[in-house]
Amino acid sequence: MRLTTKGRYAVTAMLDLALHAGKGPISLADISERQGISLSYLEQLFAKLRRNELVRSVRGPGGGYQLSRDQVHINVAEVIDAVNESVDATGCHGSGDCQSGQTCLTHHLWCDLSEQIHAFLSSITLLDLVQRKDVQQVAKRQDRRYVDQLIMSTGEKTPADRKAAV
Amino acid sequence: MRLTTKGRYAVTAMLDLALHAGKGPISLADISERQGISLSYLEQLFAKLRRNELVRSVRGPGGGYQLSRDQVHINVAEVIDAVNESVDATGCHGSGDCQSGQTCLTHHLWCDLSEQIHAFLSSITLLDLVQRKDVQQVAKRQDRRYVDQLIMSTGEKTPADRKAAV
DNA sequence: TATTTAACCTACTAAAACAGTCGGCTAATA
């Protein structure tokens, strides 16, 4: 079992999509900018998310990604699963042939743990996350920063420009 | 976060000690035999377990390892911790500086998950495991096998020899 | 129609961790 940046990035990116849903497709460049994740790495992760039908893509200018289902129907466990980070804690993938064909001494313990983690993560949907106070605060901060960056790069200065940029 | 054979081996070996407690020190060779774990690898793990004062060692012939505390006062979480397999699921070790000094979008989610896992694993003591039916069954099988191996290697054949071997 | 955008795809890589192995040393016992 492992939970590294791969799974964390995937969930973070999916949550970014959820937070900016209804504004048309979101480009990976935007997510990369907001979440501080390498663009090429995001591409690899989204290839897997797409294959697992968690996101839909739109190509060409103005294109990007959208959630393929309602936020309430996507949970954290399946996102982590999609990028090949198993939540399974057993060494035998649950089959029970851990010690030369038979179950090892601690097999059931790891089964219980896996179940526990899976139950917890699959009970949390993207909608749950979007509605959390702490998530909304971080999202607000990131969006402000994102707009500021945009203005810096375009060199526009008036409040009207700022509005236009958003 | 990761949970691989390292942590699983550590818990399994500690449980083996717990199951054979009261029979004097248990050698790593015995644990290696019963649990199918490489002896040299066990040595490395027990060095860490010893440094974390989870086991006591006795050197010389007839030596081995014993639990340093009562089975009810050793839980699974601290065993895994001792071999450097953190149960922490955050990328920032809980500090909250995941995204260039500030918290990332999913920081609190991983905190919650870590807490969840830690609560689960630290609630399970070695005594709990020893008392489980499934553990007792596997232990019984392993002990039978262990004795059979012993007889095979010594070439003794009568029931009396078998009793003597145990 | 040419250009730009942004998805899509393959291959490569440095660094780390995993799961060991090997060889030798030291303390205690028989």
Place this chain on the structure above:
DNA sequence: TATTAGCCGACTGTTTTAGTAGGTTAAATA
């Protein structure tokens, strides 16, 4: 004195992580 079994450090093949690099393709826009 020989044996047992813990102790210790160094080394190794393999896998995974967390990227990078360099290209191709589809769609929109100028």
